[in-house]
Amino acid sequence: MMDSTKLTSEERLLAAIAYGESSTLDQYEEMAALASVMVRQMKARGYSSIDAFTSKDKNFSFVRTDGNARYAKLMKAAEKDVERSAPMSDAVRAARNALSGGVDHSKGAYFWDGADIRSNYKHHAKVRSGIHFTDPAHNIYGISGSERTKILYRTVRKKVNGQVKTVREEVGRYSWVYESTAAAGGTIFWRYGQDWMTVTRAKEYK
Incomplete structure (x- = not known):
């Protein structure tokens, strides 16, 4: 009390x-x-x-x-x-x-989700961005992770064999945006994955 x-x-x-x-x-x-x-x-x-x-x-x-x-x-x-x-x-x-x-x-989380992540799974913003469970115990709603490797590129101009050409260079890659930190009651807690943070230079709280 x-x-x-x-x-x-x-x-x-x-x-x-x-x-x-x-x-x-x-x-x-x-x-x-x-x-x-x-x-x-x-x-x-x-x-x-x-x-x-x-x-x-x-x-x-x-x-x-x-x-x-x-x-x-x-x-x-x-x-x-x-x-x-x-x-x-x-x-x-x-x-x-x-x-x-x-x-x-919450073990360092910045975000959370309740039961709607299961009921609205196909259209859920985090699921569509990519979620990853770091511990099976966090998956209290029995949903699937939505990991998928994505590669970010940038277009640069380079001199190749004496000629200036436009080429694509890989900036980095990531497989999920959100990773679980904990689960309690009916809530799953999340933070951004480090690979996504590094590639996008995102702030950990936005």
Whole structure:
């Protein structure tokens, strides 16, 4: 259960996001992992608070604006009711753990997916980009990886046998964009694969 320290607005907001984004399994590790990803993304994107992050960058977590019932429940709940609810208390513990730099149950993730990755598998953006499970235990929905080697080229002009010709040179190759870091409750956690990061020079949080 949560300690009796009065909830700050930041703690309540992050707890509500983690509670709203998590599955109804109400697992602490899942909520803690989600909270850790939110804090990592907040810092990576240069925000000083979860409130500023989720107010200005509305595309990362939709629970503040999409009518998520679990999010609304925790945001509106009196502190005594939060304390009496084991799942909401765990969400607060998860938020406090992430904000204080505690155990990262996401194992360094920057992204996550829930059950929609199975129900919308064929059209899912991550699946279409390429996903790879680094551990079979992360594949909680029993879906297939979508690895496929892709080669990036650049066009350059070179002098060949005294003549200037336009040729294609390989820049690099990768087999997936997203690789799993962990799974908890109903959520799979992801980060970008190193090969894709190297080839595209992408930022690890975008």
